Amino acid sequence: MxxxxxxxxxxxxxxxxxxxxxxxxxxxxxxxxxxxxxxxxxxxxxxxxxxxxxxxxxxxxxxxxxxxxxxxxxxxxxxxxxxxxxxxxxxxxxxxxxxxxxxxxxxxxxxxxxxxxxxxxxxxxxxxxxxxxxxxxxxxxxxxxxxxxxxxxxxxxxxxxxxxxxENALNMVGKDIGEETAREISVRIRPVGGDGLSLIFPATREDSATEKIRAAAQWIRQNCDHVTSVREAVGVAAMSERNFLRRFKQEIGVTPSEYLTQARLDLTSRLLVETRLPIDSIAKQCGWTSGARLSRVFKRRFAATPTEFRARLACRRLPA
CATH class of the missing domain: 3.40.50.880 (Class I glutamine amidotransferase (GATase) domain)
Incomplete structure (x- = not known):
């Protein structure tokens, strides 16, 4: 559709x-x-x-x-x-x-x-x-x-x-009714845990990216909890800002800003499910500045509050 x-x-x-x-x-x-x-x-x-x-x-x-x-x-x-x-x-x-x-x-x-x-x-x-x-x-x-x-x-x-x-099914959903819906479904059907960005991230092209862009993407992931601007990653790539923004989107498939948002969402989703930390505390630890901002982002991305999101995933997890 x-x-x-x-x-x-x-x-x-x-x-x-x-x-x-x-x-x-x-x-x-x-x-x-x-x-x-x-x-x-x-x-x-x-x-x-x-x-x-x-x-x-x-x-x-x-x-x-x-x-x-x-x-x-x-x-x-x-x-x-x-x-x-x-x-x-x-x-x-x-x-x-x-x-x-x-x-x-x-x-x-x-x-x-x-x-x-x-x-x-x-x-x-x-x-x-x-x-x-x-x-x-x-x-x-x-x-x-x-x-x-x-x-x-x-x-x-x-x-x-x-x-x-x-992935084919999720790609179909993304094309038909939006990538945000596909991301939410991906989070809800996949088990929490593991390494990297398995929960939120859509498919990117990091493996085929050049060394400088790949290093910048890794830096963004590792520092998403406190980085204030993707401009800070420009220094990691050792490029001009204009060239960095163009090359990052071309090689990774999303803009640096979107990549930063996705990295924060991935970290946030893990803390929501794997800890009992309050929403405000998780928001600050993941670079959202406040629980109110985190709630706005989650409502826009997943049509659910962080609390609702936590409940959905918690009930789907298998007992340890």
Missing amino acids: QEKKGRSVARHIAILLFDGFALLSTSAIAEIFQLANEIYRSRNHDHTPYKVTFYSAKGAKIRCSSAIDVWTCACDSSDVSEFDAVFIADGPGVGNALLDSRIVNWLSDLVGRGAEIAPIGEGWRLLDAAVRNRHARTFSGGMVAAVNGKGVGTSLYDMADGVEPA
Whole structure:
């Protein structure tokens, strides 16, 4: 759904299941779109941007590898042209699913119309089979495409290009209804902990940046709690301010100011969940100057106060 274009029809997301699919990795995709719907509706919209439907070869109940049943629609019950994106489940049942011509033919039809397809884990084997099946059925139309290490025609699939399916789903949400919504969902579905900027930061290009810009980005992250201006990072990069601002945005993908904000948000989110410090104390420790300013930023970014944010993430954490 492209809100900026005034589209109000929900995008149809299909998730292909089979007996023995992996529930955890598949449900994560469904949850991303469900959270997007919840957040979108909470902002006083009268419709939801996504419709998620589970499909299988013959429909009805499908049992996952954890012995939990999920209700599905039959693959041939919907016109493939109505799907905006299709995710293929992972799991030990992939081998048997490869032998089901209904699944392979359905995916082949999706391949034929250039659908956006994102295989989860071993789900790539089903997509590969569909590509080969399609190629066997037609010898025209440019079906011989660039092939990646898993045999999937990458030039045919916008979403099957080496990117994790969850990232594809988040990228879709970001493009459709805003990067702020994608960031909030990312925070809510990913476990707290680890190193770096895993909670808040969207994908950046630090690994491919030049040494000077990469050093400046690292300095901003390490000093986000007390730095007052990104101009202080100019000295680290040993560049003119004008050149630094241009090169940073070009190489990292966001401006230095946005990068600083994201670094503070990441540090703040960790302290909110991993400590019981008061909001005002966390605000000062993360460079926000006051709890009031922190609250304004959080409301704008995540449609939630820091207290609400803390409660949301706390209830999602697994016990130690």
